[in-house]
Amino acid sequence: MINTGLTFAIVDSWRLPAWLAFTVWGMGSFLAILLVINRVPVMYNVLNMVVRWRNTLLSAMAFTMVIGLLTVMQAFVNGMYRLTETSGQPGNVLILAEGALDEAFSSLAMADSNDIANQPGILKDGEQPLVSCETYLLAAQSVPQPEGKTKRRFLQIRGLVDPVMAGRVHGMTLDSGEWFSEAGIRPDPDDVNAAPLVEVVMGAGMATEMGRDRGAIDGRSRKEFVVGDRFELNNRVWYVTGILKRTGSSFDSEIWSKQSVVGPMFGKERYTTMVARTADNASAQKLKEFFNTEYTKAQLSAEVESEYYKKLSQTNEQFLYAIIIVACIMAIGGSFGVMNTMYAAVSQRIKDIGVLQLMGFKRRHILVSFVLESLLLALFGGLLGCLIGLFADGWTANSVVSGSGxxxxxxxxxxxxxxxxxxxxxxxxxxxxxxxxxxxxxxALRLRALDALR
Amino acid sequence: MGLTLRLAWLVLDNTFRNPLRTLLTALGTVALVLVVTLVYTVLDNLDRITTEKSANLKLIATEKWQIPSQLPYRYVAGLAQGAAKSETDTRPTDYMSWAFFLGSLEADQSSRDFNSFIFAFVMEPEKVLTMMDELDELSPDSSDYKNLAAAVEKLKQNKQGIILGQSRMKKLNKKVGDRFKLYSRNYKDISLEFEIVGTFPQGRYDESTTFRRDYLNSALDQYQRDKGKAHPLADKSLNLVWLRVPTRDAFNEVANQIAEAPEFSAPAVKVETASSGIGNFLEGYRDLLWGARFLLAPACMATLALVIANSISISVRERQQEFAVMKVLGFQPYQILLLVLGEALFVGVVAGFFSATATYAFINFGLGGLPFKIGFLPTFDVPVSAILVGTFMGAGTALLGSLIPAWSACSVKVSEIFSRVT
Structure with a gap:
């Protein structure tokens, strides 16, 4: 995860030399402090912080608020980066129709799918190529709300020809329940005259999200969807046969169902996507090039699957920049508060400074002493802020990831x-x-011993 | 009255007694009120555009069950009439159809970059002035309206005309009168020749473009003639239809008429108000907006209260003897309390007002609005009410932060204080 956080994103966006210079400066300052620390009255600073505990606490709490909030905000962006970086397998090639900006806009001719799936470079299990043929669509679902209102939610539905193959190609496994049946539908045991239930397998994130909405309506605790639960969409009742194991990828937010059922239901009878498994990333790159430049039977746009998802990081960057701006402004505001405390500390301890000078402490020691006190304050408040922010780890939140295309x-x-x-x-x-x-x-440095004591 | 004035004078006098401390407190307030003002601006604008209007409503008709909405173009005529069948049925007062067309000036896919792209609303040219958000509110006397009206007139006369947003035109390195060829990205194998006939006014449509619907229709027909088969998107080339109705009742009637019309059943169409549509779109950002409203803004206010509390408590501790003397001179504890609160309030109000006003001026006049690049949402202007909110925020947090120090100031015991004096 080290290369997915804000730190490295900042490195990317703020130019490496500037960041390195800053780090060198920081380390240099720290070393300078270490060099003179043996002559700095550290205990005097610590005791002062204890004696003025109210001010210490108030200043530290300002740090705690700022750092705690930024940690939560950064955790959100990390979650987005993690999602776009872990979705997709590096050995998979995503095949769309030429010119399609996204899976939702793609339309592949069914007749071409067999030829595409049998190209060299695609791994096979016996005679069967490791290829998943899919129809991806975004469905609008009306969700009842308290007080008789309704809201509309967009569900990501992936119609699959073979769910087991799709699970294998995408690296997704079931956490509970079973894959939907070959038919993709089952009779409703409660009403034999009703239209058959549409079978689905649900991502763990989607199960949580839909459970949250259900909780808002019927007042029960926000319990996630489980096997056997039902929901309504497009005038049909849908039945959950299985829940996918959480992977932190965008597939956690999808609903998988039988392609031959959902395709015609939403007017998308063609495949939008084919995902082919190759031996490794190098083979995937080769296959991608082949489909983009040499394959002539159909006009395709192929991309290595992990790269496709990485490109959906435009929203991440927008949020990241917003957080950087907010972080800077809040840090500036907080710094003024600390400055206030430290100026007060200096003015209250003028005589102490005089005494320290008479005791043989050099001016630079006094300078380091006050900077150190401020840094200790920051460390204490910052650690507390990080600790509070740590509680956000594992929270779930909804968002949208998108690319520039x-x-x-x-x-x-x-x-x-x-x-x-x-x-x-x-x-x-x-x-x-x-x-x-x-x-x-x-x-404090500018004070002269005798003037200070006068 | 005299005492009040005297207290007010004392507040002012004390505020400037330690200018450095006052300045630092004020600067901290300015920074944090700035964040709150930005959050308020986003939330206020989102609330405004998702608040249902009661009259002169704009409706959006789209595909009912899936996005992106892709309807057949033949739907336009019926939807424009609100699926009215008889004289007594309710009809919209105006309409506009939209198809989205994305293309590049570069024929070679590998050399296409963001600057060569164009995103166009394909629509009826005359509707630019009557139905497009904000453009339909331009004053006919304004130069923006006159320029746009002239461009629209040229577009009506020139089937190959195109109106560009000003920044997009700059990025394309073109000027009015220039011609170019656009290679479509979403309409496969469709390339169109254009002549720039004018620009949108500066602002919301800086990156947008528009051209005539009948030009796209002709291109799709030509495709069928050339290839012997319909274009894959020929029957999916209508993305949405805007309707204008005078009242909420009219909206309900038009929505019912369309929902019940058999000709709009495959694919089915849904009608919703524009504000409701945007609200549903924003549902994807629900947790983020919750975080801004209930985490970010309160955290800024709490930090601000802490900064002020710290500053005032330092000041109070330094002035304990002064407060004791004031008590000896006959000042009541509540007057001392008011004095300390007044000092904090003064700094909070002035810094809060300054911060919010400066943010208002800088963003609205300097940046031309706060860019909020999500979907089709426009840039957000800082509302005038933000100045009031910023001022109140400064005042409120100052009061909150100074309550305990002020209480401790008014509670000083004269005997204790003087017993410490040597």
Missing amino acids: GGGKSVVLELTVDGATLISGLMLAMVMGFIGGFLPAIS
């Missing part, structure tokens, strides 16, 4: 607080602490 997917993502998130939170706290403590420390 159009299209997008509604997803249920898991907030992820990783090491990079905590480190960047602490780094930000330290930067705030340094900025907040440096100017007051300079003002």
